[in-house]
Amino acid sequence: MEFLNNIFVNIAQWIRELLAALGFSPVWVEMGMAVVYLVAILGVCVLVALFYVLWERKLAGYIQRRPGPNRLGPNGWLQTIADAMKLLTKEDVVPQGADRIVHLLAALFIFVPTVLALAVIPFGEGMAALDLNLGIFYLIAVTSLSTIPIFMAGWSSNNKYSLVGSMRAVAQMVSYEIPLVFSLLGVILIAGTMKLQGVVEAQSSVWFIVLQPVAFVIFLICAIAETNRAPFDLPEGESELTAGVYTEYSGMRWALFYLAEYCNMFVMSSVAATMFLGGWHGPLLPGWLWFLLKTFLIMSCFIWFRWTFPRIRVDHLMNFSWKVLVPLSLANVFVTGIGVYIYNNGLGWW
Amino acid sequence: MKTQTYTLNFGPQHPSTHGVLHVVLELDGEICVGSKTQIGYLHRGIEKLVEDRTYPQVIPYTDRLDYLSGMSNNLVYVQTIEKLMGIEVPERAEYIRVLLAELMRIASHMVGIGIYIMDLGAVSAVFYPFIEREKILELMSHISGGRMTFNYMRIGGVAYDLHPDFYPELDNFINEFPRFIEEYHKLVDDNEIFKARTKNIGVISAEKAMSYGLTGPNLRASGVDYDLRKISPYSVYDRFDFETAVGKNGDCYDRYVVRMKEVEESFKIIKQAYKEMPEGPVMAKVPKLIKPPVGDAYHQAENPKGILGCYVVSDGSPKPYRVHFRRPSFNNISIYDELFIGHKIADIVAILASFDIVLGEIDA
Amino acid sequence: MKNEKNYPELLTGRFGDKTVFNPEKPNEVYTDGDNLISVLEFLKNEGLNFLADISSVDYKEYFEVVYQLFSFDNSDHLTIKVKLDHNNPQVPSATALWETANWLEREVYDLMGITFINHPNLERILTWEGFEGHPLRKDFVSKKQSSRK
Numbered sequence: 115m116e117f118l119n120n121i122f123v124n125i126a127q128w129i130r131e132l133l134a135a136l137g138f139s140p141v142w143v144e145m146g147m148a149v150v151y152l153v154a155i156l157g158v159c160v161l162v163a164l165f166y167v168l169w170e171r172k173l174a175g176y177i178q179r180r181p182g183p184n185r186l187g188p189n190g191w192l193q194t195i196a197d198a199m200k201l202l203t204k205e206d207v208v209p210q211g212a213d214r215i216v217h218l219l220a221a222l223f224i225f226v227p228t229v230l231a232l233a234v235i236p237f238g239e240g241m242a243a244l245d246l247n248l249g250i251f252y253l254i255a256v257t258s259l260s261t262i263p264i265f266m267a268g269w270s271s272n273n274k275y276s277l278v279g280s281m282r283a284v285a286q287m288v289s290y291e292i293p294l295v296f297s298l299l300g301v302i303l304i305a306g307t308m309k310l311q312g313v314v315e316a317q318s319s320v321w322f323i324v325l326q327p328v329a330f331v332i333f334l335i336c337a338i339a340e341t342n343r344a345p346f347d348l349p350e351g352e353s354e355l356t357a358g359v360y361t362e363y364s365g366m367r368w369a370l371f372y373l374a375e376y377c378n379m380f381v382m383s384s385v386a387a388t389m390f391l392g393g394w395h396g397p398l399l400p401g402w403l404w405f406l407l408k409t410f411l412i413m414s415c416f417i418w419f420r421w422t423f424p425r426i427r428v429d430h431l432m433n434f435s436w437k438v439l440v441p442l443s444l445a446n447v448f449v450t451g452i453g454v455y456i457y458n459n460g461l462g463w464w
Numbered sequence: 465m466k467t468q469t470y471t472l473n474f475g476p477q478h479p480s481t482h483g484v485l486h487v488v489l490e491l492d493g494e495i496c497v498g499s500k501t502q503i504g505y506l507h508r509g510i511e512k513l514v515e516d517r518t519y520p521q522v523i524p525y526t527d528r529l530d531y532l533s534g535m536s537n538n539l540v541y542v543q544t545i546e547k548l549m550g551i552e553v554p555e556r557a558e559y560i561r562v563l564l565a566e567l568m569r570i571a572s573h574m575v576g577i578g579i580y581i582m583d584l585g586a587v588s589a590v591f592y593p594f595i596e597r598e599k600i601l602e603l604m605s606h607i608s609g610g611r612m613t614f615n616y617m618r619i620g621g622v623a624y625d626l627h628p629d630f631y632p633e634l635d636n637f638i639n640e641f642p643r644f645i646e647e648y649h650k651l652v653d654d655n656e657i658f659k660a661r662t663k664n665i666g667v668i669s670a671e672k673a674m675s676y677g678l679t680g681p682n683l684r685a686s687g688v689d690y691d692l693r694k695i696s697p698y699s700v701y702d703r704f705d706f707e708t709a710v711g712k713n714g715d716c717y718d719r720y721v722v723r724m725k726e727v728e729e730s731f732k733i734i735k736q737a738y739k740e741m742p743e744g745p746v747m748a749k750v751p752k753l754i755k756p757p758v759g760d761a762y763h764q765a766e767n768p769k770g771i772l773g774c775y776v777v778s779d780g781s782p783k784p785y786r787v788h789f790r791r792p793s794f795n796n797i798s799i800y801d802e803l804f805i806g807h808k809i810a811d812i813v814a815i816l817a818s819f820d821i822v823l824g825e826i827d828a
Numbered sequence: 829m830k831n832e833k834n835y836p837e838l839l840t841g842r843f844g845d846k847t848v849f850n851p852e853k854p855n856e857v858y859t860d861g862d863n864l865i866s867v868l869e870f871l872k873n874e875g876l877n878f879l880a881d882i883s884s885v886d887y888k889e890y891f892e893v894v895y896q897l898f899s900f901d902n903s904d905h906l907t908i909k910v911k912l913d914h915n916n917p918q919v920p921s922a923t924a925l926w927e928t929a930n931w932l933e934r935e936v937y938d939l940m941g942i943t944f945i946n947h948p949n950l951e952r953i954l955t956w957e958g959f960e961g962h963p964l965r966k967d968f969v970s971k972k973q974s975s976r977k
Contacts, residue, residue, distance in 0.1 A: 178591040274472050278494070278809070344585060345657060353480040353583040354813050424657045425585025427810045428494060504954040511939070512963050674900055677879060677928030688900060690878075696903030762896055762907060764880060775883045775894065786964075788883035790896070798931040827954060 122402060123240050126150070151243035155232045159225075163376040168194045170417045177421045204365030209272060212362060216270035221367035223263035224374040230256045231381045236310050238394045238402035249310035250302060253385060254295055257340065260378060261287045264342075264349060264359055267371070271362035279358025282428055283349035286339060289435040290346075294336035296443035297329040300450040301389045314393030321392040328446045330390045332439055334415070337382035339431075341375060343416055345423035346431060353425075383412035469497055472809075476505050480583040480813050483823030487800065489812070496812060499804040501797060506827035511787055518782045519545055519754040520619060527613035529772075529789060530825040532575050535568040535604065536767045538617035543698065544763040544774040545619045548756040556744040557621035558700045563737040564604070564616070565699075566730040570641075571600040572768035573681075573723045573730075576820030580720065581652060583817035584661050589652060596644050599637050606630045619754055621747035634738060641731060649724070662716035666803055666815035669714060677795040680770030681722045682819055686714030692766040703740070704733045716818040723820070755782050769793050769820060791825040831855070831904045835871065842870055856907045861919045864910055868895065868922055875899050876906055879922065882932040884940040886966045891917045891942060912942065921947040939964040 129150055133143045168183070168191065175182025183190035208217055234249045236242040246252050261284055268280020302308055304325055305316040313322075323330045339346040350358040360371055387393060387408035394401030426434070472489045475481035484505035490498030510529065514522045526541045527534035539561055546553060553561075574593035581589035601611045606627045608616035616623050652658060668678070673686040683690055691708040693701040709725030711718030756778040764773035770792025777786040796819055804812050836849040836857055847867060848858040859867050868879075876897040885892045895908040910919055921944035922929040933944045934953040941962030944950055952959060961968050 174588070178588045179595065180591065274470060278472075281493075347585070351585075351810075353585060354809050356478060421588045423586060424581065424589075424655065424661060425810070426657050427661055428808065430657075430660055504952075504956070507954040509963055512968075672927075674877060675927045677926065677932075690900050696905075760885075760894075762881070762894075762905075764896075771880065773881050773896065775881065775896070777885050786883075786885045788881070790881035790883075794931065794935075795928050798928060802927075 120239075121400070122238065151233070152229075155229055155243060158237075159229065159232065159377045159380075160373070162380045163373045164194045164198065166376045166380065166413055167197075167372075169414075170420075173414065173417050174421045177418070198369065201369040202366055206366060207362075207364045209362050211272040213270035213272065216266050217362070218367070220263045220266035220270060221363065221370045223266065224260065224371055225377070226263075227256050227259040228374055228377040228381055230259075232377075232384075234310055235381065235384045236314055236388060236393060237384075237405055238400070240311075241394075241402060242311065245309065245311050248308050250298060250308045250313070250389075253310075254291075254298070257378075257381065258287065258291050260340075260374075267363070268349075268359040271359070273362050275355040275357075275361050276359050279349040279351065279355045279361075282351070283342065283359060285428075286342070286346065286348060286431060289432055290336045290339040290439075293332050293435060293439035293443040294340060296440070296447055297326075297332040297336065298389060299443075299447045300326045300329040303447070303450050303454050310388055310393075314388055314395065317392040318395060321390065321395075323390040326390065326446070326450070328442065329450075330386070332443050332446070333386060333390065334412070335439065337386060338416060338419060339435075341378045341382055341416075343375075343379065344420035345426045347420075347425060348428055348431060351425060379413060379416055380409065383409040383416065386412050467492070474812070480817060482579070482816070482821050485797070485816070485821065485823055485826070487804070487812075487816075489804070489809075491809070494808045494810075496804045496807055496809070499801045501800045503794075503797075503823075503826050506823045508828070510828050511789065514784060514787045516783065519756070519784060522784065522787060523617065523619075524613065524615045526789075527610075527615055528824055529791060529828060530572075530767065530769055530793070530822045531612055532822055533568045533572040533768045534610075534612060534614045535564045535616065536572075536765070537772060538614065539565055539699075540763060540765045540767070540772045540774050542617045542619050543765065544761050544776050545754070545756060547763050548759065548761040548776060548778060549619075549754070551620050551748050551750060553621055553748055554745045555700070555742050556625075557746045557748070559737050559741045560622050560626060560746060561617065562699055562701060562704075563734060563741070564607075566733045566737070567600050567603065569730045569768045570727050570734075571597045573727050573820075574600075576768070577648075577720065577723050577727075580814075580817040580820065581658070583813050584658065586652075586655075586658070592644065592648055592651070596637075596641065599633070599640075603630060603633050603637065606633065618747065618750075620750035621745070625746050638731075638735060638738070645724070645728060645731075652720075659717060661810070661814055662720065662818070664713070665716045665811050666807065666818065667713060667715045668799065668803065672799065672802075673714065676799040678770070678799065679792050679795065680767065681709070681719060681726060682770065682796050684709060685711035685718040685722045687712055692764065692771060698763075698765055701733075704736045706730075706732050716814050719818040719820075753782055755780060764790065767792060769822060769825065770796055789828060791828055793819075793821040793823075793825045794828075797821055797826060831906070832902055833874065833904065835874065835876070835904070835906045838874060839867065839870070843867065855905055856909065858909050858911065861910055861912065864908070865920050865922065865925070867908065868897075868925055871897055871906065871908075872925055875901060876904060877901075879926040879928055879932075882922075882929065882936055884936045884942055884964070886940065886964065888914070888966055890914050891940065893919055893936065893942060895922070917942040918945055919943075920945045921950075923947055938962070941965060 130147055133146045172182040183193035186192040186196050208214055231253055233243045234246055234253055264283045265280045268276040301322050305313045342349050360368060387405060391408045394405045396404035469490050469492045472491050474487040474489050476484040476486040486502040488500040489496050510525050514525050523538055526537040529537050574597040578590035578593035604614060605611050606629045608614040668686050670686045670688050673683050673688060687710060689708055689710045694708055706729045709722045711722045758778055758780045760777040762775045764771050772792055773790030775788040776784055779785040803815060836854060839847040839857055846863045876899050878898040878900050880898050881896040883894045891912040891914060893910045897906045912919060921933055933947055936942050937950055938952040938954050939962055
């Protein structure tokens with residue numbers, strides 16, 4: 115049990131010792147480890163995205179009373195591999211009027227915030243590539259960067275649908291950033307730390323979803339909006355803007371956007387699992403498996419929402435953020451603050 | 465700040481223009497300030513083509529007008545010729561016609577409603593009605609051999625009697641359909657996002673609707689109780705007990721409600737027609753070569769999309785001198801240019817979808 | 829079906845010999861282009877407030893424009909026909925009375941080449957802008973047909 119729980123930590127330790135034994139100086143060992151972490155994170159990214167693409171199609175199929183992909187491999191499990199192969203071999207079309215360089219760079223940049231964010235996620239006890247003291251702060255700062263490549267994509271495509279889509283994306287992501295941050299503030303107040311490992315450790319007795327149910331709901335809504343998923347998929351808005359910012363992308367570049375969307379979802383659901391669902395805490399199973407199960411649960415909720423709700427309209431979206439979510443999250447912070455103050459100071463006379 | 469409006473070509477290649485409708489939108493940010501609807505991308509010149517065909521050869525062309533309700537189009541055309549020639553249709557044929565026309569109405573509304581809600585972003589909502597529609601198309605293929613282009617009605621009756629396989633499948637459909645209606649109401653009616661997207665969007669007053677010649681569910685959603693099946697019953701519609709569905713506000717939500725209600729009423733007619741269907745021949749005595757007397761006739765009927773009219777001029781030869789169709793969707797969408805102004809792109813999609821248009825019919 | 833009102837009689841009472849009808853066909857009235865709009869307006873006020881259709885027929889010697897009038901309140905039906913000169917087919921537009929006439933008349937103009945005077949936007953609607961000829965005319969020969977010969 116203990117072995118399974120620490121399997122990845124032990125592997126990392128083993129590689130580190132191997133590098134040292136090969137006679138590298140400590141600086142080079144650290145450099146080598148950074149590469150190992152990067153490869154591991156990218157591996158996680160791709161595997162998770164491939165799995166969730168398939169899972170989304172399967173689950174959507176069940177919601178829609180149809181079997182979903184079921185031809186390729188056992189029960190259709192190889193479908194995404196085949197799709198990825200197809201996208202890799204497709205012609206890479208750049209429209210004539212496009213700003214070529216920005217158009218190409220946007221598809222690469224979309225991945226940067228995701229990988230950066232994954233660096234601090236604790237997949238298990240001691241299983242974060244970096245354990246920053248300001249982990250949550252860093253996470254919020256990095257995830258909001260993903261607005262920029264989307265705007266680059268929309269602007270450079272030289273297509274009006276893309277432009278409208280990217281304008282929507284910026285407006286939406288900036289507005290939803292605020293309630294998202296405030297919803298996490300309540301957790302930080304209770305945990306008393308911005309270190310992600312510390313937040314998880316603070317949940318060893320009770321998960322914060324119990325203490326912060328409102329914040330959890332706000333966070334979930336904002337997370338969907340931040341990742342541009344239905345019902346908040348306005349930047350893409352298939353039936354309105356054809357494919358919004360992705361209209362002019364094809365083949366591998368389009369696949370990168372697609373992959374990034376799923377990785378973003380994975381980041382957001384791992385943040386939710388870390389902050390509200392007790393991270394790696396759980397009986398019997400190894401910690402990292404618990405963590406993956408919890409993210410899987412939240413990801414499935416994302417998929418469930420997407421295939422159930424109609425798309426919200428752009429002004430309703432803004433109203434909902436500024437008139438409902440922001441005041442609600444502020445009130446939540448206020449109430450939490452009072453609660454924490456009473457807990458810390460007043461329990462004696464309670 | 466100085467801002468500029470821009471032109472957006474909405475269609476003809478766009479996922480929610482229901483085919484090849486082309487709307488040139490003048491937009492100020494997200495809000496429409498000008499609109500010009502352009503049609504004709506699917507124009508096949510049916511009215512010209514049929515001038516070179518004999519009267520029965522025109523029937524397959526009508527299947528391709530509103531290709532989601534071929535049976536109803538067949539009906540209008542053959543009834544026009546029957547009116548021109550004064551043919552009495554056997555009672556059983558009339559019952560079969562009504563039964564099929566109402567099944568067709570359900571099938572067409574299933575597509576209309578499903579695609580409407582899909583265009584609002586709820587993709588799953590399209591699959592449930594399509595399952596029901598599939599059953600109807602199966603039924604139709606039992607009797608005509610085709611799923612969408614039937615060519616089943618004939619001048620003077622219908623091509624064949626109902627196939628024996630038709631009855632158990634219809635029983636099956638009648639048993640299962642009420643559950644679907646109940647389920648779908650639960651799924652869609654009270655969805656807050658759906659209501660926010662459709663209530664008070666694309667409001668058409670009764671006067672406007674009448675002036676623009678809107679017909680069918682789009683007219684009735686505006687509160688005008690005008691249904692040809694009630695006002696001037698054709699075929700045997702006067703023998704059935706049903707209500708017309710009428711809305712109040714004329715907005716997108718009412719157009720959904722009216723369609724759903726109409727589906728339920730059609731289901732009532734189907735049950736009655738099936739129960740009361742008499743035995744007997746399905747084809748009147750019609751001459752081998754159909755040569756209507758010199759003259760003209762106009763006949764119109766309540767199709768799923770609205771009133772389909774057919775104007776036929778005969779010069780006494782075996783080929784029609786002139787055939788003209790009044791296509792409901794063509795008249796319905798003429799209001800778009802006025803209706804779109806002041807709405808957002810998302811609303812334009814909602815309005816477009818709520819009209820349940822078929823381009824095959826608009827462009828003829 | 830029998831109409832509730834006898835519209836041909838009403839029209840004769842109002843317009844005299846400007847409207848012609850055949851007693852055997854009580855649903856059909858002929859008029860001429862000059863009186864068309866006042867006839868339609870009169871009928872609209874009499875209850876035939878639904879302009880269902882405008883179609884046109886090329887009878888080789890002359891054109892005929894056919895207006896199908898219905899009522900939103902009952903089952904009344906009246907057909908108004910206007911004969912037009914084949915060389916210069918012109919008829920006033922009914923767009924001032926019904927908005928739906930706009931597109932219906934554009935269709936007739938496009939396919940039959942009948943000009944509607946005072947139409948706000950008389951453009952081709954089903955064929956493209958540079959299209960030559962009017963397909964539903966009996967003397968129309970398409971490019972494909974002519975190259976085949």
